[in-house]
Amino acid sequence: MKEKEKSILKTLTLCKSHQSRWQMHIFPLLISSILSSLFFLFLSYSSSCPSSSSSSSSSSSSPSSLTLSLSAAARTDPCSGRYLYVYDLPDKFNDGIVRDCHAIFPWVDMCPYVANMGLGPHLNETGSVLTGTGWHITNQWVLEVIFHNRIRQYECLTANSSQADAFFVPYYVGLDTGRNLWRHNISMQERDSLLVELIQFLKSRPEWSAKGGRDHFILSGRATWDLQRKDDGHSQWGSKLLMLPEVKNMTVLLIEANAWARNEFAIPYPTNFHPSKESQVVEWLDKVRSTNRPWLFSFAGARRPGQADSIRDQLFDQCLKSTHCKLLDCASAGNNCDIPATTMSLFQSSNFCLQPTGDTPTRRSAFDSMLAGCIPVFFTPHSAYTQYKWYLPNNYSEYSVYIPEDEIREGRVSIEEVLLKYSEEEIRNMKEKVVSLIPTLIYKDPSYKLESVRDAFDVAIDGVLVRVKSIVGD
Template sequence: MKEKEKSILKTLVLSKSRQISSRQMHIFPILISSVLSSLFLLFLSHSSSCSSTSSSSSSSSSSSSPSSLTLPLSAAARTDPCSGRYLYVYDLPDKFNDGIVRECRAIFPWIDMCPYVANMGLGPHLTETGSVLTETGWHITNQWVLEVIFHNRIRQYECLTANSSKADAFFVPFYVGLDTGRHMWGHNTSLQERDALLVELFQFLKLRPEWLAKGGRDHFILSGRSTYDLRREDNGASQWGGKLLMLPEVKNMTVLLIESNPWGNGNEFAIPYPTNFHPSNESQVVAWQDKVRSTDRPWLFSFAGARRPGHEGSIRDQLFDQCLKSSHCKLLDCALGENDCDTPVTTMSLFQSSNFCLQPPGDTPTRRSAFDSMLAGCIPVFFHPDSAYTQYKWYLPDNYSEYSVYIPQDEVREGRVSIEEVLLRYSEKEIGYMKEKVITMIPGLIYKDPGYKLESVRDAFDVAIDGVLRRVKTIIGNQNSI
C-alpha cells in the first residue's frame, strides 16, 4: 500500500501545481473555551473522539470516520443543549430563494426543473422500487438541488435563534447555484444582469450589524454547484458561470459546495451530492443498510457512464475498453437511449450487484455517482485524488484504503495497469471489510427528509453544521487572541 500512497502524493503535488500554484491549504488549530464556575480548556485533535459525548447514532460508524465527529459538550451545553450551536438564518426577500424555485422552468433551458424542486427539493416520490430498493424513502432527486434541500433542513434545525446577538453562526440562504444556472447556457444576458442578485445581496449584508461585527467570518453560504461554476473572472477569456467565489467579501465566509477548490484559500468545504434516498425515520436507514449488506454481488466491478470523445485527459474510453474485455465487469453505457441512467432503479441495481464501482472524473474531478455507489454498498474506485480524498474531509476517512481503491489515472491512460488485475488481488475478507466500512458510512452521506426529525440518525446536513460551527469557533477564537 506504500507504493499507492507515494503515487497519490505525487498526483496531489502535480494537481496542486497545475491548478493553483500560489495558494496553500490552511490547517486551523481547533480551540474551544468554556467558562462556568471554573475555567477549563478542551482541545480537539484531528483524530477527535468527541462523538462519544453526543447522543447521535454515529456510534454505528467507525471511530476513525470523520462523519462520526461531533462538537464536544461543555458544562454550559449541559444546561443549554444549544450552547455553542445557535444559528441565525437571514430572512431574505424570496427573490433570493423561494422566488427562484417558483420560476423553476427558467433554471435550465433544456430541463423542466419544476418536478425536481418540489417536495422541499427531494423531487417526485419514487413508487416503483421493485426488488432493487426498499419501499419507502426514495425520490427522483436532481443533483443540482442541494440548496433547496439544505434550506428546508435548516428551517427544522433545533437550535435556530431570532436573536442575532445569541447566534454562533449565520446562514445566508441565497440559492446562488440555481440563480447562476439561469444564465449559464445560451442565455442572452449581460454580466451585469447575471450578477444582479449577487451584488444586491452583498450590498444588503455589508450594512447589517451581524456582518459588521465579525466582517462575515461567522457567516456561511451554500451552493449546489461546483466551485468551477462560481469563479468567473470578468477580465478573463471565459465568461462561464457566476462570480460568487471571486468576491473579496466571500473570502471571509465559510462556503459549502458539492465540489470545492482544495487548493484555495481554505474557506471552501465539499459536502456530499444529494442522492435519491431521503429517509423519514430511523428504520428506513437500518432496513436499507441491511439490504445492501446481504445483497448478492456477482460482478467484481462495474461502470456507469458515457465515453467522452475529444475530452482532453479523460480516461472514459480506457475504462469502457477494459470493462468490455473483462468477464468480471458490468457496463452501463449512459450514452445509449435505452439505458436510463437517471432512473434510480437502473443505477442502483448495477451498483448493488458489484463489489467495486469505477468513479473516474467527469466534467470536473467529482461526480454524484460516487455517492450513489457508496449508498449501494459498492466500494468506489477513484483515479484522481480530487475526486474524493482532497474533497469530503468532514465525511470520508483519512485512510482512503479503508473504504476505496485508488488507481492513478495516468497509469490507466497510458495502458500500464489492468483494473481487473488490481481488483482481483483483493481477498474476499478484504472486500468484506471495505464493504462494511462503506455501509456504516451511509447515514452521514445522505440527506434526511426535511419534513421529519430523526434524532438517532446524523446525516450529511448534521455533519456540515458541526463542521461550520467548529470552523467559526476556530476563526473567531484566533481573531480574539490577536
C-alpha cells in the same frame, strides 16, 4: 465560573440558609419539648456545614439544595455554541427562483425536481432494488433547496442575532447561476445582479459588521468551478461569487470544493434516498450488507470521445474485455441512467464501482455507488480525498481503491488485475466501512426529525460551527 468556585458558593448559600433559620427559632423562650428537640437537631445539622474552603455535601432533600439544582439545570442550554441565525432574505434570492423553476435550465424542466422541498418526485413503486420507502427522483443540482428546508427545522435556530454562533445566508447561488449560464443575450451586470445586491445587503447589516462576515456561511448546489469567474468578459463562464473579497471571509459549502481554498468545504451530492424514519435507514443498511454481488467491478457512464484527457474510453474497453465487469452505457438507447433503480441495481451487484472524473473531478455517481454499498475506485485524489474531509476517512484505503489515471491512460495497468488481488476478507471489510458511512452521506427528508440518525446536513453544520469558532473565537 470554575466547578470548585461553584461548589464553594453552593456551600456558603446552604450554611447561610440554615444559620438564618436557626436565628429565627432561638428567640422564643416557651416552646414545646418537641420543637426544642427539633431545634437542637437542626442546630446540630447546621453546625456541620463546612467552612467556605470546603466542598458542599448537603442532603438532596434540602429545599435550598433543590432550588440550586433546578437553577443549574435551567442554566444548562443544549444549544449553547450551536445557535444559527438564518437571514430572512427577500424571496427573489431563494423561493422566488424555485417558483420560476421553468427558467432554471433551458432544456430541462426543473419544476418536478424542486418539488417536495427539493427532494423531487416520490418513488412509490421501488421494487426489489430500492426496497422500502424514502426514495425520490432527486436532481443533483437542487441541494440548496434541500439544505434550506433542513435548516428551517434545525433545533437551535435563533431570531436574536446577538445570540447566534453562525449566520446562514440562504441565497440559491447555484440555481441562480445555472439559469444564466446559457443565456447569451444577457449582460454580466444582469447575470450578477442578485449577487451584487446580496453583498450590499450583507454589508449594511450589523451582524456582518461585527465579524466582517467570518461567522457567516453560504451554500452552493454547484461545483466551485462554476463560481470562479475572474472577469466580466462576455465569454467567461459562471458566477464570480467565490472571487469576491467579502465571500472569501465566509465559509462556503459546495458539492465540490477547491482543495486549495481555505474557506471552501465539500459536502456530498444529494442522492435519491431521503429517509423519514430510522427504520428506513436500518432496512437499507441491512439490504446492502446482505445483497449478492456477482460482479467484481462495474462502470456506469458514457464515453467522452471529444475529451483527450478523459479515461472513459479506456474504462469502457477494459470492462468490455473482462468477464468480471458489468458495463452500463448511459449513452446507449434504452439505458436511462437517470432512473434510480437502473444504476442502483448495477451498483448493488458489484463489489467495486469505477468512478472516473466527469465534467469536474467528482461526480454524483460516486455517492450513489457508496449508497449501494459498492467500494468506489477513484483515479484522481481530487475525486474524494482532497475534498469531503468532514465525511470520508483520512485513510482512503479503508473504503476505496486508488489507481492513478495516468496509468490507465497509458495502458500500464489492468483494473481487473488490481482488483482481483483483494481477498474476500479485505473486500468484506472495505464494504462494511462504506456501509457505515452511508447515514452521513445522505440527506434526510426535511419534513421529519430522525433523532438517532446524523446525516450529511448534521455533519455540515457541525463542521461550520467548529470552523467559525476556530477563526472568530468565543
